[in-house]
Amino acid sequence: MIRRGLMTMCAAAVLAGGAVAGAGSADAIPLPPLPNPLPQLSPHASQVALIKSFNTRSKAITAAIPGRIGLSITPVGGDEAMNFGTVRTARAWSTLKVPVSIAAERANGKKVVADIRPAIRASDNDAAERLWASMDDDKTAVADVTAVLREGHDSVTRIRSSLSRPSSYPGATNWTLEQQSVFGAHLPCLPDSSRVLGYMRTVESNQQWGVKTMRKRGVTTAVKGGWGPVNDATGKYVVRQLGVVTTPRGAFAVSMAALPSSGSFEDGIAMLNRVGGWVGANLNKLPVGGC
Template identity: 40%
Template sequence: MTNNRRRRLRVALSTVLGTVVVLTAGCGTEPAPPAPEVTTTAAPVVDPGTDVGSFSVALPGSLAGDFSELQRNFRGRAGLAIMPVGGDKMVTLGNWTTGPAWSTIKIPLAIAALRADAAYSTSAAAAITASDNSAADTLWGSLGRGAEAAAAVESVLREGGDTNTTVPAVRTRSDASVFGQAQWALADQVRFASQLPCLPRSERVVGLMQQIVVSHRWGLGAFTSAEFKGGWGPDTSGNYLVRQFGLIDSPSGRVAVAFAAQPDSGAFADGMTMLDKMSTLLSGHLSELAGGHCP
């Protein structure tokens, strides 16, 4: 393995634990946390119809086993999905499976917008690297009226193998974007991520996913080779969901990862910390992760 390859596989410990993160527009302000409650941990969940090999058994010291141990210490729900780039094998772990996409949906949105008109590259850069909601609204508007824009984003999702996710055509919450409220399951998201770098005319957007601003480089941002996007926001009670998806390196190739956390406290910082811990866990199991490449 070359020194360059080793450097790409090194994982820097995230420095944002316990720090205050300044959120961009659309992320909302953090509510006062309610009293936390301890939740139980679900057994690993296997994606129906896929071959997950050794991941299907939570052996001590394995990724599945260590994830189960980690989740027992979480105060809240968490989920993790992994799939090799260009592959068809998936594993999902945890007891959180689906919820609003929030800003993670800006990836297929940006691809759709740039395919239609490359002049929106500045808006795409702001929407992805800084999660700028105004820039994302500009991309959405460039695709036409609500139904037209929703169809354009859904078309990109379908190209990426996500046959389930639908994008709303009208606003469902006055305090949130139309597109950000799409319900995006981790299994569908990681399947899309596994095909993302292989999609035609996706290079510009994937490149932007490696230029995320410093204040958003928690979770997968601890991997120096990561191309990723985060999304976060409160439900109608003010409790935050925090999620990310993206691509990291393993010794056998690129790996698609999608994970999410919904802390019992409802606090954004607690969700961010849970993602940091899951990323640290992944970094210790890189040799187990089946990687791949585009055909």
């Protein structure tokens, strides 16, 4: 579209110049023929193919394990997410420990590292609560964690706490897959993220699902899982994963979520493992970037 526009402008300039030169002149230069129009290729052709592929895989996944799944992918350093599936948002649960850990380290320095490690690697709730408390009161903690999200280009998410109406808790924060994916895409670019990312690369067995099941040469994965009730009125679980996948081509962030009809944690993991398998099978087709 841009090249055609330039050609049209150039042709217009030639036409105008020819008209002036040819006015009352026998030496007017004949105009060259206009070039054939450039073919119009859809800029979203690859996305359409990926969405079609994911939809096929999604039908197979939910036929085997009834429920709903969602996936959002953003190249590192970018803000344009590709969204797949039918799940668009859910409670953050322990995926929120990533920005909480960064905010706590910024506020307290190395003295909270002993809690960051288990909060990320083992998803230890007691350690995460100490990190939250280390930022003084709820008002300060909400502000500090929100600042990390905004720096990570998530301009939407509002952290839940005892100050919320009705009163709530941080893990119940609604974090859309798209906004989480965008935050993940900027996570490696944040100045204080290296420690957290290091722990995300070495999570314990209770979080080794989704893209963490990939075994590809030259590919590394940093992940944080989250799981808990879909809402206060049900015992059914949502299972989530925030991840950064680094390949020889570049890196991208993923946010995925499963809502199994059974509501079981195990079924949610099984669904995300199959989503992770689709990501691994399409590594060379997914958009990548860098800081």
